[in-house]
Amino acid sequence: MRLGLDIGGTKIEGVALNGQGEVIRRLRQPTVPGADGVITGINDAVAQLTGDRQEPAASLGIGIPGQIDATGGRVRHAVNLQLEDLDLREALAPLGIPVRVENDVKAAALGAYTAHTPQAESMAYLNIGTGVAAGIVIDGKLLRGQEGVAGEIGHFSIDQQGTPCACGQRGCIETFTGGGAVSRAWGGTGQLPLAEIFEAAEAGEPRAFELREGMGRGISAAVQLLVLSMDVSAVLLGGGVTALGSRLEETVHRHLERMAADSPFIRSLNLTERVDILPAGTFLAPLGAAQIAEESSWN
Amino acid sequence: MRLGLDIGGTKIEGVALNGQGEVIRRLRQPTVPGADGVITGINDAVAQLTGDRQEPAASLGIGIPGQIDATGGRVRHAVNLQLEDLDLREALAPLGIPVRVENDVKAAALGAYTAHTPQAESMAYLNIGTGVAAGIVIDGKLLRGQEGVAGEIGHFSIDQQGTPCACGQRGCIETFTGGGAVSRAWGGTGQLPLAEIFEAAEAGEPRAFELREGMGRGISAAVQLLVLSMDVSAVLLGGGVTALGSRLEETVHRHLERMAADSPFIRSLNLTERVDILPAGTFLAPLGAAQIAEESSWN
Known part of the structure; x- marks a missing residue:
């Protein structure tokens, strides 16, 4: 199972994909701005998406506004989320899942490509x-x-x-x-x-x-x-x-x-x-985020 | 040996590359506009570039102004060359060499990439x-x-x-x-x-x-x-x-x-x-044309 989250200014949207890339679970919850709020929100979302499954997720992709560093782990200048500089991969290390962070628009682009123009x-x-x-x-x-x-x-x-x-x-x-x-x-x-x-x-x-x-x-x-x-x-x-x-x-x-x-x-x-x-409410951004985590072009 | 030609409004430039992609021969000759002039010019250039070699060239790439069709064989709207529509691949079939045609700016881009920013x-x-x-x-x-x-x-x-x-x-x-x-x-x-x-x-x-x-x-x-x-x-x-x-x-x-x-x-x-x-006179366009003929992305 692979997870994708999109951290927006007002809400977090998430999906869980199975091995065939199909969406098996969705989630939407409000965003709490600031580093603590965002990290807690991500942890909650991951817990809900993995739910009662025994095995941990294979990967977690996160779309978020702002500049992403070259390693795909750190976000800067996410003004709407009140994040000046946050190493999300480090903050989420306790989850024990490989984490990739990408700019939210780029993540949504990959989701839109997969869903609409494959x-x-x-x-x-x-x-x-x-x-x-x-x-x-x-x-x-x-x-x-x-x-x-x-x-x-x-x-x-x-x-x-x-x-x-x-x-x-x-x-x-x-x-x-x-x-x-x-x-x-x-x-x-x-x-x-x-x-x-x-x-x-x-x-x-x-x-x-x-x-x-x-x-x-x-x-x-x-x-x-x-x-x-x-x-x-x-x-x-x-x-x-x-x-x-x-x-x-x-x-x-x-x-x-x-x-x-x-x-x-x-x-x-x-x-x-x-x-x-594009039709509204299609979870394209978390879908793309989930795909980014397994994209071969990273690192 | 691979050949590359750039057909400009006033001159044809050509290179022959060896198996290592190194330029082993160069050529510059005036362009004669019109379908007959261009085809004769290409045949002359190929003859000069292959010279006294026994084996035929492995491929011929041609950069030319105008729109190139999806198969990479035909050029249209090459106004400066007085070519409205010419199937170069067909016209050059007697050479017995695989031919690829590309827009001259695109060919030069590939040459500039290889020579300057590989x-x-x-x-x-x-x-x-x-x-x-x-x-x-x-x-x-x-x-x-x-x-x-x-x-x-x-x-x-x-x-x-x-x-x-x-x-x-x-x-x-x-x-x-x-x-x-x-x-x-x-x-x-x-x-x-x-x-x-x-x-x-x-x-x-x-x-x-x-x-x-x-x-x-x-x-x-x-x-x-x-x-x-x-x-x-x-x-x-x-x-x-x-x-x-x-x-x-x-x-x-x-x-x-x-x-x-x-x-x-x-x-x-x-x-x-x-x-x-870019420095002038560096034969980037014919160099790129020679590479285009072997590019995997064609067809």
């Missing part, structure tokens, strides 16, 4: 949450790159005169379509600012219209960037912002089709056909 | 000639993607209001730094418009200054795009425009350093350290 030579999972980043799978293997930065396309600027980004640049893709940046730009007080923006845009409110179209522009630029750089067969959209569902999809398709209308070259890429919004 | 997990060769495109090598293997489009980042737009590009979009990276687009924008009559632009920029001519800085912006955006998407360890610059040498390098470094000054995240990527201009 035949694809290459695919990208574009996570549109508070921030924007992609995870990329090529030949069934997660692309990490020299510093584990591969996929951080949310900080590519598409407008030098654009809105300042938290990263210090202007007009990053994330300023157009990250849930955090767009909600701040809207400044509403509602619980669901993005849904509010889309409703106001449909009602003709000019600022909402501009923000919605900006989201379409940002996501379509991200899709184009992923296809022009790596020619991925599929770009699967996930993350909190995709809860907008068909309204978001319609906006993205419209922008991709406008690009295609202007350019025979872009048209030949069939970008619209490569894009899909 | 230890790198991943690298990109950024070709800045008349147009702009990259070839990408990951884990020693050329990245092609679903339609062979991987690396076509010259047509990513970084300025929605920018100069119209031949592809139909506006503000593509190629409009900033492609030799064709920049020369047209300058409109000079000299043989070396780019050198002229750099000299006029140094003398304070405003339009030349703007064009030079645009080149810096376009190349630094391409470098950033390649690192944020794939986190390549190295971006090696080649192609006709790089004949500008240290003047171009200085401009690119200045732009990369400005990006880094604005953003701690970009600073952490050490972009300047990842970029190098």
Whole structure:
């Protein structure tokens, strides 16, 4: 049995896989931020997932926001979890299970690949949450790159005169379509600012219209960037912002089709056909985390 | 013995490699455009490279501009060579040697990887000639993607209001730094418009200054795009425009350093350290073409 956990800002999701890679148990529990809270939460999750089984799990993979070190054991700068620097592998050594830690978006990418495009030579999972980043799978293997930065396309600027980004640049893709940046730009007080923006845009409110179209522009630029750089067969959209569902999809398709209308070259890429919004609540991140623990490319 | 040829708009370059992958013979001859001229040129080059050897070559790899079909035998849209559609493998069947055709930038990327960064997990060769495109090598293997489009980042737009590009979009990276687009924008009559632009920029001519800085912006955006998407360890610059040498390098470094000054995240990527201009005349493209013919990933 192999275990996978995804440690999010509000909840921990977990799966247990059998030897055939099938999900045999699922779990969802609230996250308690801080090192102690996270470690206790992981231990609880592992206990529940292994349950009454006699044999210990063969491996534990953990997806978590932040930067992961080259050994795949330590996480840094997981701001939402209040973790500045935590050696998770060391902290979890008492479990007696091999532990691998991976960035949460990269883990989700591997899960999305396995669940949705297992035949694809290459695919990208574009996570549109508070921030924007992609995870990329090529030949069934997660692309990490020299510093584990591969996929951080949310900080590519598409407008030098654009809105300042938290990263210090202007007009990053994330300023157009990250849930955090767009909600701040809207400044509403509602619980669901993005849904509010889309409703106001449909009602003709000019600022909402501009923000919605900006989201379409940002996501379509991200899709184009992923296809022009790596020619991925599929770009699967996930993350909190995709809860907008068909309204978001319609906006993205419209922008991709406008690009295609202007350019025979872009048209030949069939970008619209490569894009899909992933269904919510599919445990892709813990599934990918479980797979990461057995990935041959580690160490 | 394995053979590699690069069919350029003005010249054919070729190499013969021995069993250890060492170059044992080189060749350079003028290109004659059109299907007959190209096929005759290839046959002549093969005859010269095999020379007085008794045994036939084990393989022939050909780098050529244009789109290559999925079987690696046929080229389309090689505009500079006046080839609309040519099945090179079929045309060269009388040679009795296995033939593989690849896009010239991709072939050069493999040659640059082998000659300059053989230890790198991943690298990109950024070709800045008349147009702009990259070839990408990951884990020693050329990245092609679903339609062979991987690396076509010259047509990513970084300025929605920018100069119209031949592809139909506006503000593509190629409009900033492609030799064709920049020369047209300058409109000079000299043989070396780019050198002229750099000299006029140094003398304070405003339009030349703007064009030079645009080149810096376009190349630094391409470098950033390649690192944020794939986190390549190295971006090696080649192609006709790089004949500008240290003047171009200085401009690119200045732009990369400005990006880094604005953003701690970009600073952490050490972009300047990842970029190098390749020395001219190193036969990288035919070297890569020779390797492509034996690459396991084909077919």
